[in-house]
Amino acid sequence: MTDKEFKNAILQYQPYMQKVAEKLLGDADNAEDAVQEAVIGLWKQRESLKTSVDMKSLCGTVVKRRCIDMLRKQRLEVPIDENLRLIEPSPDEYSDERYLMARAMVDRLPARQRDVILMKYEEGMDNKAIEKATGMSSTHVYATLSRAYKALREALTQNKEE
Numbered sequence: 001m002t003d004k005e006f007k008n009a010i011l012q013y014q015p016y017m018q019k020v021a022e023k024l025l026g027d028a029d030n031a032e033d034a035v036q037e038a039v040i041g042l043w044k045q046r047e048s049l050k051t052s053v054d055m056k057s058l059c060g061t062v063v064k065r066r067c068i069d070m071l072r073k074q075r076l077e078v079p080i081d082e083n084l085r086l087i088e089p090s091p092d093e094y095s096d097e098r099y100l101m102a103r104a105m106v107d108r109l110p111a112r113q114r115d116v117i118l119m120k121y122e123e124g125m126d127n128k129a130i131e132k133a134t135g136m137s138s139t140h141v142y143a144t145l146s147r148a149y150k151a152l153r154e155a156l157t158q159n160k161e162e
Helices: 003-025 028-044 055-076 097-107 111-121 127-134 138-161
Strands: none
Touching: 003 028, 003 055, 028 055, 097 111, 097 138, 111 127, 111 138, 127 138
């Protein structure tokens, strides 16, 4: 596909891509970002695209995938609940009831979640260091932390109800 053919196709289907992205993301600004990323991805592949390709379907598929990637990334960026801070206490705070309760909840997590939480908050490791120490991918580290945060929030909620 020539540069001119590509430009004409993108100009024709950009409004369609924008509508698809807005429907999936629910936000015009994020949708615009997704469309831009999709167009960049298509631009990089323009020489391998054939003119017989259904550009509308291709544009729709590429922008949908970009939106899904963005949604996954947003889901993995879970803010830490202030009640779950597990910073190493000073020696005189070890008897603090809240720390002991939080540590007991962490100890009840599945092994991988517990290890990642302890590496992050007691050993002060960042996600890159956790990746290297565990051999996990960055996505897996984020997902494991997310699951651990969720389990700890649920445990806190149960404790408050009791």
